[in-house]
Amino acid sequence: MNRRLRLFAVLGALLLLTGTALRLSAFGGNDPEPLYLVVSHHPHDLDALAAVTLPYLDEGRLKVVRLRKEFGELTPALQSLLRRVRPSELKSYRPEISTRSLKRRADVEEVLKKISKTTYQDYLTFMASFEDRDAAGLDRKENSGNERAVKWLQEEFEKLSYQTSLHCYKARRYAEECNVVAMRPGRELPNEWVVVVGHLDDVGHHQAGADDNASGAVALLEMARVLNEQPTARTLVFLAANGEETGLVGSKAYVKSLSESGDLAKVKYSINMDMIGYNEDGVIDIETNNEFEPEAQWYSTQVKTYTRLTPNITMPAWGSDHVPFLNQKIPTILTIEHWDTKTPCYHQSCDKLNTVAWDYAMEIVKLNVAVSLLKAGLI
Structure with missing residues (x-):
């Protein structure tokens, strides 16, 4: 050293x-x-x-x-x-948070009670069973793990009564490369969106990618399930992004499409969940760019308010689907396992279900449900 x-x-x-x-x-x-x-x-x-x-x-x-x-x-x-x-x-630091700033909202607490570890485990177990969810698999064979994951996520969001569509952006040999987009319009401010992101692809190891990033992708489903009957002022959008492991391809394409359609200005806030399933020390990294440091500090307060985790703020942002939103100056936070003690199976074939820290993952789901409610506005 x-x-x-x-x-x-x-x-x-x-x-x-x-x-x-x-x-x-x-x-x-x-x-x-x-x-x-x-x-x-x-x-x-x-x-x-x-x-x-x-x-x-x-x-x-x-x-x-x-x-x-x-x-x-x-x-x-x-x-x-x-x-x-x-x-x-x-910058990398653990912020000082006054206990006087920790004000739990009773209406948020009631919604958090609906979160189910069993349901989350079922979702994650099923998604991790798909072979080779890497986007390149769409060029290797029909009915690839990536294609099946996209179809399954689409079906699950539809079961929850969300307005669900595929955002396809790249031709492949056997199937198009697509994101899954699920939307629930806001009651009062439908043209203001809170977008929650988790990438669905992995690096291509056989029946692996449990932490990276089935853990974040199925967190979208559990959040959508918990929030589907809870009205909000703003519109909620869940984006299961594809092609993250090949250069944030899906999230870049989605942001580009919003810009071209004129909808990008509707996105008022974005949350990204990537690798939320491995824990050694109860710390969660809260990542953004320097211009949104106050937002990271606010987010850290919600960590202490609604979870048992310890927040660590890190800047600048890199390497996941929060970056395209930040590049458009949209307030965006990545929630990710503490990188100092990240999974030893990162991008390896051992990234399987037996490494998942279920209680830790549920704390991050809880955090992001709470933040989604606070940013979208409970009614």
């Missing part, structure tokens, strides 16, 4: 004790050498980057490097794994 990383580790330990925001600018924001955020933590990508980079810091979801050569000398594939950042953008 180099001197800078040791200093970061020491300050990180102080951070846990004090709750004070840790800012990379404390290490010297005028450093002339460019810094790059690594935006893929897939093992193969990290191996490829190791040959051309030098570590600068490694703290949870913040993996920052310097380059051994000029950026323009890297292959396009390697360039796509890096995003230039300023030191002041990089």
Whole structure:
């Protein structure tokens, strides 16, 4: 560990004790050498980057490097794994939250009582049984695991009486690549939307991808089930996004389609659930970009209000379906398992049901039901 990383580790330990925001600018924001955020933590990508980079810091979801050569000398594939950042953008901390700010709403609590771990387990067990949910499977064979997952999610949302459609955006050999979109119009503000996202695809291991991201995709179903009879002022939209593992393809296509139709301005808030099923320390990462740091702090207050988890704020955003919404300046939060102790089966064939921490996942479902109600407005 180099001197800078040791200093970061020491300050990180102080951070846990004090709750004070840790800012990379404390290490010297005028450093002339460019810094790059690594935006893929897939093992193969990290191996490829190791040959051309030098570590600068490694703290949870913040993996920052310097380059051994000029950026323009890297292959396009390697360039796509890096995003230039300023030191002041990089933050990871556990916020101080006053107990006086923890005000549980009785009407929210009543809805949370409807959440069922058994139902969630049934959903997740079924979805994890599909073979090879990767989007590339649509090119390999008919009736692929990805195609069947899309059809099943569509049917389940329809059973819950949501206005459900497929948003197809890419031709494949055997079936189109599609997102699943389920909508329930708001009673008072139907043209203001709260969008909840979870990607349905995985990296293609046989009957795997339980945590990444069947855990988040079926959380959409459980949230939709709990909220289907609860009227809200704003419209609720559930987006089961495809192609996340191949570059956020589905969520980018969805946001683009909203922009082209004029509906993007309707999206007032977005929540992303990715990898919510593995736990070692009861911590949840709350990720966004710096401009929405106050929103991350508000979200963290809801973590302490409605769950038994500990929030950790991390910025900037990368690597999941919250990014296309943030790029359009829409307030968006990623809820994801604590990256310091993420599943050891990340993007591996062992990402199966026996690794899922059910109670932890239910706390995150509870959190996002509460936030959805608060942002959409209970009636």
